[in-house]
Amino acid sequence: xxTTITTSVRVAARHIQRGNLVAFPTETVYGLGADxxxxxxxxxxxxxxxxxxxxxxxxxxxxxGELRKVADKIPRIAKELIRAxxxxxxxxxxxxxxxxxxxxxxxxKTVAVRMPDHPTTQRFLRACGTPIAAPSANRSGxxxxxxWQAVVDDLDGRIHCILKGERSRxxxxxxxxxxxxxxxxxxxxxxxxxxxxxxxxxxxxxxxxKRVGIPKSPGMKYRHYAPKAQVKVIDSPRREITxxxxxYIGLTRPLAGFGSAKTCxxxxxxxxxxxxxxxxxxxxxxxxxxxxxxxxRGLGIAIMDRVRRAAHR
Ligand code: TXA
Ligand code: MG
Numbered sequence: 001x002x003t004t005i006t007t008s009v010r011v012a013a014r015h016i017q018r019g020n021l022v023a024f025p026t027e028t029v030y031g032l033g034a035d036x037x038x039x040x041x042x043x044x045x046x047x048x049x050x051x052x053x054x055x056x057x058x059x060x061x062x063x064x065g066e067l068r069k070v071a072d073k074i075p076r077i078a079k080e081l082i083r084a085x086x087x088x089x090x091x092x093x094x095x096x097x098x099x100x101x102x103x104x105x106x107x108x109k110t111v112a113v114r115m116p117d118h119p120t121t122q123r124f125l126r127a128c129g130t131p132i133a134a135p136s137a138n139r140s141g142x143x144x145x146x147x148w149q150a151v152v153d154d155l156d157g158r159i160h161c162i163l164k165g166e167r168s169r170x171x172x173x174x175x176x177x178x179x180x181x182x183x184x185x186x187x188x189x190x191x192x193x194x195x196x197x198x199x200x201x202x203x204x205x206x207x208x209x210k211r212v213g214i215p216k217s218p219g220m221k222y223r224h225y226a227p228k229a230q231v232k233v234i235d236s237p238r239r240e241i242t243x244x245x246x247x248y249i250g251l252t253r254p255l256a257g258f259g260s261a262k263t264c265x266x267x268x269x270x271x272x273x274x275x276x277x278x279x280x281x282x283x284x285x286x287x288x289x290x291x292x293x294x295x296x297r298g299l300g301i302a303i304m305d306r307v308r309r310a311a312h313r
Contacts, residue, residue: 001157001158001160002157003152003155003156003157003158003160003161003162004160004162005152005161005162005164006161006162006164007164007165008163009124009163012124012127012161012163013124013127013128015161016033016034016041016130016132017035017129019035019038019040020034020041020044020159020160020161021034021041021044021045021160021161022034022124022159022160022162022163023137023145023148023151023159023161023162023163024120024134024137024162024163025118025163025164025165025168026060026116026121026168027088027089027116027118028168028170028171028172028173028190029137029144029145029146029170029171029172029173030136030137030144030145030146030148030168032048032049032134032136032137032151032155033128033132033134034133034134035128036070036100036101036104036130036131036132036133037099037100037130038101039101042057042101042103042104043103045133045134046103048158048159049135049138049139050140050141052140053103055106055135056104056105056106056108056111057104057133057134057135058091058112058135059100059104059111059112059113059114059132059134060113060114060115060116060121060125060131060132060134061113061115061125062115062122062125062126063115064082066131068097070094070111070113071094071095071097072095072096072097072098073095074094075094075179075180077179077201078092078179080200080201081177081197081201084199084200085196086114087115087116087117087122088117089114089170089173089190089191089192090174090175090177090192091112091114091174091175092112092113092114092178092179093110093113093176093177093178093179094111094179094180095109095110095180096108096109096111097111104133110178110180114174118165120163120165137154138151138154142154142226142227143225143226143227143274143275143278143279143310144173145275145279146167146168146171146272146275147167147168147276148162148163148164167272170190170191170272171271171273171274171275171276172274172275172302172306173188174190174191174192175188175189175190175192175197176188177197183203183204183205184197185204185205185206185207186204186205186206187207188305189206189305190302191299193297193298193299194206194301195297225275225278225306225310226309226310227281227282227289227310228282229278229281229282229286229287229288230311231278231288231289231291231310231311232289233290233292233304233307234290234291234293235292236250236252236292237254237255237290239255239257242254242255243259243288244257244259245259245285246258246287246288246289247259247260247261247262247277247286247288247289248260248289248290248291248292249262249264249274249289249290249291249292250262250263250291251263251267251270251292252292259284259286260277260281267294267298267299267303268299270294270299270303271299274291274303274307275306277289278310291307
C-alpha cells in the first residue's frame, strides 16, 4: 500500500473514519492510531507493528468529556490524577466500558486512557470525532519513534497515513498508573515522575520490575526499546571504551574517539534524544552504545528504565 505523508489533520482523520491506520505525533512519542470502536481497524495495528495481540493499547482522548465513552467508572484517585496531569504524559488504567472491543484491551476488563498535550494531536483527535486506540508507532521490539522520519523507517508501505509533526518534545512514553486497585500503582515510569505523582497521591508506589505470573501491564514482559547495537550502562565515558564503532550518550562530555556521541545538557535532553540516538547509531552501524547512568530520581528513573530494558539481552 502507498503511505500518504501529510500535515493535514483532515486528511488524516478521513483515513481514521475509513477504518485505516494513521501514525500521528504526540508530546511523548509518535502513536499508531485506529478508531477505538472499529474492531477490524484495531486488528490492523497488531499486524502493522507485528505486536502480540495480548498487549493492550492506550486510548487517546481529546477532552475529559470523552472519558465516559471508554471508562465505566472513574475512581476518586483517578479524578485527582486527571485534574493534576491531563492533558499530559500520563496514562491511567480504569475499568473499561462494555462497548470497547476486546482487542483494544487484550481481553482485560480495564482500559488505558491518555489525553496528549500537543496541539496537533488535539486537532487530529477532534477531527476524528472518536477516541483513538494507539500504541507507539514502531515495529514491535524497536525503539519508539520520536520523529515522523522514524515512523517512515518502520512502517512505510504498511499503513495508510502518517500525520507529520515536529520531533516529540518528551521523547519517552507516558507514565502508566493503574487506578483500578485500592492503592494506585505505577506500571510504567515516564515523564510524570513519581515525586510529582506523590504530591497528588501520597500512597502511590512503583510496581516491582520482576513479577511472577501474568504481568499487570502485559507490555512490560516483552523486550522493548532496543536498538540493534548492544547497549551498556556506564558511570562515566572513560578512555578505554572509546572506539569508532562505539557510541556514547550521557550528561558528561566524553573524550574524542567515539563513532557517535551525544552530550545532554539535562535529564530532559537525555530523555528527548535517547531513542533518536539509538536509531541514529543503528543507521551508522555502531556496535556498542554506552549510556551514562543517572541518579534514580525524577526523570532519571524513566531514563534508566528504558536504558536497562535496551541493555537486557
Ligand atoms: O506515550 C505513550 O504512552 C505512547 C503514545 C503514543 O501515547 N503510547 C505508548 O503505547 O507507549 P504502547 O502501546 O507502546 O504502550 C502501552 C503500555 C504497554 O506497556 C501496555 O501493556 C500498557 O500500556 N497497557 C495498556 N492497556 C493496559 C491495561 N488495561 N492494563 C495494564 N497495562 C496496559
Ligand atoms: Mg510501544
